[in-house]
Amino acid sequence: MAVAVLGVGSAGCGVTAGESRLSADAATICAHGTYAWSGIRHDERLTGLPDRITYADGGYQGVIEPVSGTVYSPTVTHPPKGVGAARAIKALGTHLKTDNPLAGPSETAGHEKTDFFNEIAGPRQPYYAWEPVVLVEADFTYTCGLNQPVHGHVRTWDTYGGGFLPCSEPSEGAPAKVAAVKLCPAESPAVTGV
Numbered sequence: 001m002a003v004a005v006l007g008v009g010s011a012g013c014g015v016t017a018g019e020s021r022l023s024a025d026a027a028t029i030c031a032h033g034t035y036a037w038s039g040i041r042h043d044e045r046l047t048g049l050p051d052r053i054t055y056a057d058g059g060y061q062g063v064i065e066p067v068s069g070t071v072y073s074p075t076v077t078h079p080p081k082g083v084g085a086a087r088a089i090k091a092l093g094t095h096l097k098t099d100n101p102l103a104g105p106s107e108t109a110g111h112e113k114t115d116f117f118n119e120i121a122g123p124r125q126p127y128y129a130w131e132p133v134v135l136v137e138a139d140f141t142y143t144c145g146l147n148q149p150v151h152g153h154v155r156t157w158d159t160y161g162g163g164f165l166p167c168s169e170p171s172e173g174a175p176a177k178v179a180a181v182k183l184c185p186a187e188s189p190a191v192t193g194v
Helices: 002-031 085-096 174-183
Strands: 034-050 054-056 059-066 075-077 114-118 127-143 150-160 163-166
Touching: 034 085, 034 174, 059 127, 075 085, 085 127, 085 150, 114 127, 127 174, 163 174
Parallel strands: none
Antiparallel strands: 034 059, 034 127, 054 059, 059 114, 075 150, 127 150, 127 163
């Protein structure tokens, strides 16, 4: 009888230890799962414009002001447990084979003033400048071992910078067009596109 009790006790302990190991193994597997990406889209948004560009001291200068209501921060909805938002964003960058890392959770775009000065040789002419951010959004399904798949969404960016062109050159992209309309003569190629 004592042996039977010990046997039951041992079996009970074995199950508890096994469940414990299984939980630990599941957490490890979850941290090294795989992503399936879908619905990937890129969207260029305007984040800053100067009120004017002036010529002084041999160059063109101005202050790019944030466009109201356009501060962006990377987000990840439903990040897999044991992985976190930063690793999900990094996985998207790896999938897209980006030259530079995608913006991480602590970064922001579109909230700062930017002073610029461009020393350009040649005859003086009107210029236009702008700051855009190229947002990247994607849906993911994350699978790891026997765990239920996790479905989520990533929004970040791969490019955040600025543009500066003479009004004699056509604009490319919506943010550049907005800048051209604001800062260039109405008949200039930057505005008309020809």
